[in-house]
Amino acid sequence: MPSAEAALLALQVVERISPQARSIRIEVRPDGRVLLVIPRTVPKRAAYDFLRSREDWVRRKVVEWQQHPKAPAPQPPRWDGRDRIPLRGLRMPLLLVPTRSARPLVRIDEAITLFCAPAQTSPAARATAVRRSLRELARRESLHILQDEATRLGVDFEGPRVADQRSLWGSCTPAGLISLNWRLILAPTEVLRYVVIHELCHRRHLNHSKRFWHLVNRQMPDFENWRAWLREHGAGLHAVLPKAGSDEPNPQFDLLGDGV
Ligand SMILES: [Zn+2]
Numbered sequence: 001m002p003s004a005e006a007a008l009l010a011l012q013v014v015e016r017i018s019p020q021a022r023s024i025r026i027e028v029r030p031d032g033r034v035l036l037v038i039p040r041t042v043p044k045r046a047a048y049d050f051l052r053s054r055e056d057w058v059r060r061k062v063v064e065w066q067q068h069p070k071a072p073a074p075q076p077p078r079w080d081g082r083d084r085i086p087l088r089g090l091r092m093p094l095l096l097v098p099t100r101s102a103r104p105l106v107r108i109d110e111a112i113t114l115f116c117a118p119a120q121t122s123p124a125a126r127a128t129a130v131r132r133s134l135r136e137l138a139r140r141e142s143l144h145i146l147q148d149e150a151t152r153l154g155v156d157f158e159g160p161r162v163a164d165q166r167s168l169w170g171s172c173t174p175a176g177l178i179s180l181n182w183r184l185i186l187a188p189t190e191v192l193r194y195v196v197i198h199e200l201c202h203r204r205h206l207n208h209s210k211r212f213w214h215l216v217n218r219q220m221p222d223f224e225n226w227r228a229w230l231r232e233h234g235a236g237l238h239a240v241l242p243k244a245g246s247d248e249p250n251p252q253f254d255l256l257g258d259g260v
Contacts, residue, residue, distance in 0.1 A: 089188030
């Protein structure tokens with residue numbers, strides 16, 4: 001008799017053993033892969049039995065994704081006048097304006113982002129400059145939201161530290177220093193607000209207990225929508241102006257961005 005695993009071979013199942021998860025969870029990803037989250041205390045076989053019991057639903061979801069593929073993840077800018085970057089969840093044009101001034105300047109407003117610099121500035125330097133400006137914008141906007149939400153919740157905080165973490169959207173130390181990922185400025189503002197509220201609620205509960213989630217829910221009753229948005233689209237945000245490093249072959253270009 002074939003094992004439960006073998007019966008599911010046609011599906012691309014990705015297992016994740018999670019110390020935090022309380023129950024078995026199944027997520028069907030837009031690329032058709034099936035994520036099976038297994039609490040550490042649950043035997044694998046039980047998780048696969050559960051998955052098999054939901055197999056019809058999983059297969060329906062896989063087909064749904066195939067029929068309604070999501071927009072492709074954003075690509076690094078090509079600087080051909082047709083680039084779009086997401087800002088506060090909206091796609092907006094990113095244009096290069098050639099200038100004589102050696103000092104690059106990035107202008108971000110509600111409808112457009114302009115990168116003003118000599119035309120010969122390298123694409124890597126342009127990306128670095130735009131990334132820095134967006135990071136500064138993220139710092140300013142998240143500070144406002146932090147102040148509002150901290151007042152509403154009646155807690156204090158330090159920071160924020162705004163960084164380019166690979167996998168973290170936010171964190172809160174026991175002393176109350178809040179770190180946020182700058183890429184949250186690319187997402188709808190409610191997503192940033194959710195992460196801010198989440199981190200501020202850690203000022204009351206330094207864990208993910210029921211009481212913690214109850215408090216998050218009290219402060220933002222529709223938080224599940226924004227949390228789901230982040231799970232679904234978060235990876236795509238990392239494709240926007242990817243972090244300088246191995247994916248940018250000539251690191252010396254980054255020095256040109258320092259004028260901003
Ligand atoms: Zn948390």
